[in-house]
Amino acid sequence: MTENPSSTPRPVDLRSGEWLDDNRAQWDERVPVHVSSDFYDQSDLLAGDGRLTPVDEAELLRLFPGADGRFDLSGKRVLHLQCHFGADSLRLAQRGAGIVGLDFSMPAVREARRLAAETGLAERSRFVCANLYDARHALPEPDSFDLVFTTWGTIGWLPDVAEWARIVEWFLKPGGILYFTDSHPTAQVFDAAPDGAELPIFTYPYAKAEPDIFDDGADYADETAVLENTRTWEWMHPLSKTFTVLRDAGLTVDRLAEHDALPWRMFPGLVPKGEGMFGWPDQAWLPLAVTIVAIKPAGHLL
Numbered sequence: 128m129t130e131n132p133s134s135t136p137r138p139v140d141l142r143s144g145e146w147l148d149d150n151r152a153q154w155d156e157r158v159p160v161h162v163s164s165d166f167y168d169q170s171d172l173l174a175g176d177g178r179l180t181p182v183d184e185a186e187l188l189r190l191f192p193g194a195d196g197r198f199d200l201s202g203k204r205v206l207h208l209q210c211h212f213g214a215d216s217l218r219l220a221q222r223g224a225g226i227v228g229l230d231f232s233m234p235a236v237r238e239a240r241r242l243a244a245e246t247g248l249a250e251r252s253r254f255v256c257a258n259l260y261d262a263r264h265a266l267p268e269p270d271s272f273d274l275v276f277t278t279w280g281t282i283g284w285l286p287d288v289a290e291w292a293r294i295v296e297w298f299l300k301p302g303g304i305l306y307f308t309d310s311h312p313t314a315q316v317f318d319a320a321p322d323g324a325e326l327p328i329f330t331y332p333y334a335k336a337e338p339d340i341f342d343d344g345a346d347y348a349d350e351t352a353v354l355e356n357t358r359t360w361e362w363m364h365p366l367s368k369t370f371t372v373l374r375d376a377g378l379t380v381d382r383l384a385e386h387d388a389l390p391w392r393m394f395p396g397l398v399p400k401g402e403g404m405f406g407w408p409d410q411a412w413l414p415l416a417v418t419i420v421a422i423k424p425a426g427h428l429l
């Protein structure tokens with residue numbers, strides 16, 4: 128492969144700048160829209176029996192099998208990065224975890240704290256407001272989590288995935304586990320065809336180092352919403368890059384799994400597959416989601 132000049136990223140200030148202000152403004156505005164949306168239905172959580180997506184339930188069951196055939200996080204400390212308004216964090220708390228959720232949106236963190244109180248989980252949960260890249264300062268607790276959990280709409284908002292991996296490693300206990308599941312980067316190259324055709328079309332280069340800057344007031348969770356903060360900055364992170372930065376941060380990649388469904392209609396041609404998941408109508412043309420499980424080595428006993 129010839130060298131691609133676009134693969135050398137311009138350095139980004141990870142702690143300030145337009146990218147951060149724009150993204151935060153839109154996420155702040157999205158919080159009330161999402162809290163009251165069907166997309167982020169919380170009835171399971173409020174009924175005391177929260178369920179993650181079928182992909183997350185199955186993957187976490189492999190890692191933390193419980194006697195009742197569901198995953199069990201009793202006694203585990205869990206850090207949920209980019210926790211949004213805390214619904215999944217609290218679902219993890221309902222399975223026994225003590226959780227810390229971190230998100231850069233203060234409205235999201237406020238809502239997470241409110242939801243924790245409403246569900247009776249305030250004592251098992253803490254929510255911290257910080258930019259991911261300031262997480263070590265906001266939460267000075269190295270080597271202290273059994274599980275770092277981050278799913279569905281995460282690293283695409285982050286300019287530097289290598290620094291993300293180092294932060295994950297820093298928080299994990301020796302022997303601790305990263306659980307990452309998100310849309311598959313090969314699916315992220317596509318977008319809906321303008322002519323409404325069922326199959327999406329190539330739109331975003333796979334290995335583009337510079338961000339895509341969008342100007343869009345639509346919201347994926349509520350098609351009636353019109354957002355005022357329309358500009359967002361998003362990054363493509365090829366799968367090989369994510370794998371490599373985790374390894375370079377000192378983690379052992381234990382599992383890489385591809386899934387043919389994801390919990391939103393990424394393209395108009397996707398069809399419901401049950402339990403809130405969407406997939407291709409006929410052939411599994413491409414994987415739509417990916418899971419990476421990585422472990423911080425336990426070290427050697429002297």
Ligand SMILES: C[S@@+](CC[C@H](N)C(=O)[O-])C[C@H]1O[C@@H](n2cnc3c(N)ncnc32)[C@H](O)[C@@H]1O
Pocket residue numbers: 150154155209210211212213214215216229230231232235257258259260278279280281284285
């Ligand atoms: C699609 S949502 C993740 C939703 C998640 N699957 C959930 O509901 O638990 C993306 C989240 O990333 C957060 N976020 C984006 N950029 C961030 C950053 N630089 N630091 C911390 N959080 C960030 C947003 O505020 C938003 O809550």
